[in-house]
Structure formats: structure tokens, C-alpha cells
Amino acid sequence: MTAPKKLTPHPPLLSTGKKKVLVVDNDALILIILSSFHSESHYEVETAENGKQAFTALDDYFDLLLSDLEMPEMGGLYLLESLRKSKNNIFVVTLTGNQEIFVALNALKLGPTIMLLRMKISQRRS
Numbered sequence: 001m002t003a004p005k006k007l008t009p010h011p012p013l014l015s016t017g018k019k020k021v022l023v024v025d026n027d028a029l030i031l032i033i034l035s036s037f038h039s040e041s042h043y044e045v046e047t048a049e050n051g052k053q054a055f056t057a058l059d060d061y062f063d064l065l066l067s068d069l070e071m072p073e074m075g076g077l078y079l080l081e082s083l084r085k086s087k088n089n090i091f092v093v094t095l096t097g098n099q100e101i102f103v104a105l106n107a108l109k110l111g112p113t114i115m116l117l118r119m120k121i122s123q124r125r126s
Contacts, residue, residue, distance in 0.1 A: 051079030
């Protein structure tokens with residue numbers, strides 16, 4: 001009989017008691033909507049406009065990463081790949097307006113916890 005697997009304890013909450021969320025998107029409107037929603041839901045929220053900024057910000061501890069897949073400088077797929085290579089196991093929700101299945105499949109191979117497809121703003125107005 002093998003010994004039970006020892007669980008690594010979750011890092012303590014901040015002194016504010018709030019969970020930290022990093023929202024990453026190159027669309028300013030999406031950043032505002034998602035950060036406002038999570039702030040009103042009592043999360044501490046930081047934002048980044050691309051994967052490069054997000055990867056740097058992730059030197060700090062976050063409970064959740066909400067990231068777009070298609071962004072300039074460093075896209076969400078490369079961000080996910082970089083996180084997994086660095087052994088960062090943050091809970092990830094990816095957002096994308098790209099409706100092509102191979103994009104979603106490539107992202108899921110890199111381990112986001114949840115994948116959400118969204119319509120582009122131009123599609124919503126039609």
C-alpha cells in the first residue's frame with residue numbers, strides 16, 4: 001500500500017483577504033469589462049495588454065489568469081506554453097474570438113482549465 005499523496009498547501013490570501021486575478025487582453029473594452037466585473041465581485045484585479053506583460057506580472061502570485069489568445073507581442077498560446085515550461089500551474093481561463101477549432105485544440109493541449117469562445121464586437125453589431 002502506498003502512502004497518500006502529500007498536497008502542497010495553497011499560498012495564503014493577501015492581507016486584504018481578496019483573491020488575485022490577472023486579466024490579459026489587447027482589447028481595452030474587454031479589459032475594462034472583465035476587470036470591473038471581478039473588482040465588483042471583490043477580487044483584486046491587475047491587467048496586462050499582452051502576454052509579455054502578463055508573463056512579467058506573473059512573477060507575483062495570482063489565483064486566476066483570464067487571457068485572450070490573439071494578442072500582439074506575445075499571444076495567449078505562447079503565454080500558456082511559457083507558463084507550463086516555467087511550471088506555473090495557475091488556474092487559467094482563455095478567451096478567444098477565433099472560431100477555428102484547431103486554435104482551441106492547440107490551446108487546450110497547453111492546459112488552460114477552461115476555454116471560452118466569444119464573438120468579436122463587429123459580429124455582435126450585425
